Amino acid sequence: MADSEEDYSSLPLADRVTHKIWKVRKQAYEDTTKEFERSGSETDGCFRLWLNDASIWKGIVADSNVAAQQEGINCLHAFLQFGGTNAGARSRPHTIPALAEKGIVSTKAATKAKAIDVLLLYIELDTPAPIIEDLLPFLSHKMPKVVAATTNVLFAIYREFGAKTANPKPVLQQLPKLFAHGDKNVRAEAVNLTVELYKWLKDGMKPMFFNDLKPVQQKELDEAFEKVKGEPAKQARFLRSQQAALAESAAAENEDEAGEPEGEPDTFDLFEPVDISNKIPKEFWDQVNSTKWKDRKESLDVLYGIVNVPRIKEEEFSELIRVLAKSMKDANITVVIVAANCVECIAKGLRTAFAKYRSTIFVPTAERLKEKKQAVADALGAALDSIFNSTSLTDILEDTMELLKNKNPQVKLESLRFLIRCLRNTRTAPSKPEVKMISDTVTKLLADTLEATRAAAAEAMGTLMKIMGERAMNPFIDGLDEIRKAKIKEFFESAQVKAKDKPPAPIAPQAAGPSKPPSKKKIVPKSAATQSQPSRALGVPATAAAGRGVPDEGTTPVKKAPVVQKLASKSQVSKLGRKPQPALTSPTRSAAATDDNAATNPPSHPKLGLGNRGGLTSRTLQAPQSNGKSAETPRAADSPSFAAEKAELERLRSERENWITENMNHRAEKEKLLHELSDIRLQNAQLIEEHTHDVLSIKAKETQLLRLRSDLQTAEENLEKKQREVDRLKRELARFSRASSPAATDLGDALTHDSFGGYSRDRTVSATSISGLSDHNRASGLSRPRNRSSLAGPPSYSLDDSPSMYPSRDSMRSPISDSGSNGGKVQGSRSDSEVRSGEITDPNENWKRAAQVTSQLKMRIEQMKARQHMRGVS
Incomplete structure (x- = not known):
């Protein structure tokens, strides 16, 4: 076994790290780690193999053996730690995927922690963007443990480096997908990541993903946000570039500034610009100018839903801003509130691109501050604040000063409050003319009749004093009484501002050399700097310079006398006393004193010009001159140029003041003309609305007239039709009466018929009376026309007397039908002699x-005609 180990150690390192035996690989990793730790610099030979073939790190990080993998990740950590930026750039493409799939999901806690540390070290060596970009694909991995581990790594990145160093936008876009994951571990890690991002971004990140979550998840996140709302977010780990910058500058201050965010974080760049112009419906432009306030409010509600986005794409919105400016003058306050909300959203979404619309919308919005309802004032104040944030204090100052002179007390009060908010939030201190303009206007309001206005004016002066300093504001509050001064000082002590007036930087002492004429951009009148420099350049001793009232080299001359006193050296103070002003002599006086000195001192000391070799080499080679003459000749020559430059400066200042005044007049005239133009447009719109209303009324009347004419024509046609019917019935009645006229003997039967005319008749009429009547009619029948009633038969009716229509069927039958029917029977049953011999006692009856x-028939006819006429009219 010992022999085999000796054989393995004798193998080249490249073969050992890829050996099939895991112990050999593990030992190779350990040996390599020790070499990296003993290296003297990043260029040592131990790094050469790993830099030339960086792909070998992929197998080391993803080693199949757990123990060997742990040593391999330790080796990679040492390689990055001691190899520097080049080591990270070479190995990163090969190791990030392997670490994400094998390292951060390891079952060993030490291996997992070391893998996360390696990823953080990659970020420290370079920037976070490439590492985050390589990790994002693993959030869609098919294995939930890989997704959860990757989310945990992202959480560690933002916890260590913060959202200012690592861009959170790509990760925020992935949060809805993580919260919708089926694995509970992934969702838990997503909550931790979101809470960490909230520490840096606050509520500004919610619009990017919050609406895509379930209500339960939203509630859970809100509860988690409340717990960390007051926690400050601080960067715990810095990039190598940041570490170098901190080392060069003041380490403590810069570290605090880099670690602690200033105020609310800016999340504007995280959002994609939204094109709102294509989303505005076409009917919006007609509906917003409707005469009904509900239509106008509904159109603005639709617009608010469109423009209420974090970021708006820059396009031309002049017409839309003019519509909103007109809505600010609406009589209904609900319309004004919605219009103000729309202006606020557009200003926030466009930021600096909204500045070109300020002149159109600012004055109409501010003038509507006269409304006393707090809801209206809050909406208008938020809109004005958004307009200010998109511009600057200088842009809105003139209009605000005019508003402070408004006769309406509510406008003055709300304008003062708006000015206070502007002074608190501005990051640029106002210029001296602007300070004078604000102070002159606001101090007049300290004597206002309303207590709220006086308090707001004192707060405005105190806030301005916080920015400019007490000394700069003393000239403006000297004439005030002690009570108002105390009030201003009280607000001055409690005010919180973001801008500070920076005092002019002290002039650095120049190197020895010939003096240069003062520049036009920076003139220091009555300064000792222009006198001391030539003396030192020509080698004048310090004691001689001090004797002529010139400060020594330790003094740093500046524009302000207090700074000169503070920077004066102890030797100068001991010689000049408490007041160093005599040392700051004018150029003319200095030149005169030098000429006198040169007259008394003959040019017999050429070696004094060689006292300072540096000053001699910086001058042209000339014959040696006396000390006094050579030292003060440049100042004597500079004296006329200094006076000319001073006169030029005064002229330029006067021209600048004239230009500013003229510019302000032009702006005021422009605003007045714009205001008049807006009023004219409003009047034109009202006239158009009235004209439209009149046209619609005329059309309605014409329609009504046409309808009445049509009804009249129909009634006339019906009347004509009825009249024709009446005529036809009259003709038929006449025809029937002529065709069926009965004999005189039948008259008694016709008159005694029960249904004649619808009336009951007296049946006591005798035949004699009828026969007598018929005889009388025969005697006078020759002299009467045939169309009249005769005794020979029943009476015939003329066109005027005959009925046109009968109310009942029986009346229509009598007397014609009865005379026609009964007459025949009478003629058949009775003879003429019998009729003539009948008893008629009273023929007149x-x-x-x-x-x-x-007469009754005539009356019925008239009633029928009247009824027909009424039906035709209706």
Whole structure:
């Protein structure tokens, strides 16, 4: 056995690591690990074999023997730890799949932990993106234990390196699939991973996957989120590049800044842009301009559902913003609230791309702050905050200052609160003109009649003081009374801001050499720096410079006198006393003093110019001059140029102020014109609506008129038809009366018929009376026309007197049918002589009764006509 072991150790290392005996392989792994640990650098020869043939690591990591696999993964860890970045880049394509399938699912806890550590070491050597990209396919593996182990590795990556270093977007897209997995271990690991990501991303990550989960899973995650809501997320492990950066800079500060997130994490880049322009329905544009507020609100509700996405694709939304600006002036506050919510979503989804729409939507939104209902104020405030976040303090400042001058107290109060929020959240300190503009406007509101407005103004001044500092704000609060000053100081101490006004950096001392004329961009008037540099360049002793009022080299001149006092050296303070101002002489005075000194000192000390060799080599070769003349000639020459540059600077400043004023006037005029244009458009829309309403009313009236004309025509046709029927009945009645006129002897029977005209007749009429009546009619019958009633027969009816229609069948039969039927019987049974010999006592009585029947028939005819007319009209 000993001989065989000696033979194995004599084999080359490449053969030993691939030997069929696992003990030989295990021993080779251990020996290689020791070589890596003893290596002096990453370029040692022990790494050459493994770098040239990196595919050999695949078999080592996935060794079939558990003990050999553990030693193989230890060997890979040592290779990466001591081999550096090159070792990780060469071996990574071969080892990641093997580690995912064989290493992190090992039954041995030590092997599993070492495999995870190797994956983290790969990330530390390079970046997390390639490792995460190689691990994501294993989340779809057919074996649940591989999926669960891969999820656990991702959890370890974000726990160690954080979501700022490792991009969480690819993993967030895989979470719904993990929560829908059938294995409970996979779902449990998915919960751990999600909670870890929540520590870094907070609620901003929910829109990416939360709606795809089951309600039970959502409830479980919400409960888990509540437990870690207050936990700070801190990066525990850093990349090699981050470690190098921390080593070069202040390690402690940079480590804290890298480990602790500032405020709410930004998850905007995690989401894909959504194209909302294609999702807006065509009927939205008509419905949003409807005269009914419910239609307008429903259209805006549909729009809110479309724009309520984390990120919106940048397109042209000018028309949509104008519609929302018009909705801000709507009379119904529910429409205003939904419109404000839409503006907030669009501003958040576009971020900086929304800045070009600020001039259209900002003023209409802010002017609607006059509503006193808190729900409206909250919606409008959120919309204004989103507009500010997409722009900057400078962009919204002018409009906000105009709002603070509004006559409506509610607008002033809410505008002040909006300004306070802007000052708290801005990351750029306002400029000096902006500070003056804010202070001049807000200090006037400290004397407002409303207590809430006065308190908000004091808070705004305190927040601004927190940004700029007490000293910068002293000129603006000096004229205030002590009570208001105390109130401002109180808010100043409690204010929390994100921006700080940075003081100007001190000027670094220049190297010895010839002085240069001051630049136009940075002019330091009355500074000792322009005087001390030529002296030092020409080798002037420090004592001589101090005697002329020039500070020594330890002094760092700056613009502000307090900084100069702070940086002055002890020797200067001892010579100049408590006030170093005399040392900061003007160039003209310095030049005059130098000329006097040069006149009294003859040029007999050329060796003083050689006191500083560096200053001599930086000058052109000239004849040696006296110390005073050579030291101060450049300053005498610089004095006119300095004055000219100062005048130029003042001119440029005045031009800049004029330009700013003109620009503000132009902006104000532009906003006024835009406001007028918006009002004109609103009036135009109202006129169009009124015109449409009038047109619809006219059309309705025309339709009603046409319907009435049609009804009238139908009634006329019915009347005409009835009239023709009446005429036909009249003609037929006349024809029947002519054709069946009875003899005079039959008149008594016709008149005594019970159903004549529908009335009962008196049967006591005698034959004599009828015969007498007939004789009387014979005598006068020759002189009367045939169409009138005669005594020879029953009375005939004219067109006016004859009935057109009879109410009953019996009345229609009498007297025509009775006269026709009964007349024949009378003629057949009685003779003329018998009739003439009949007893008629009173002939006038019969005529009266006939006239009465006739009048009754006429009345019935008129009633029938009236009834027919009523039916035709209806």
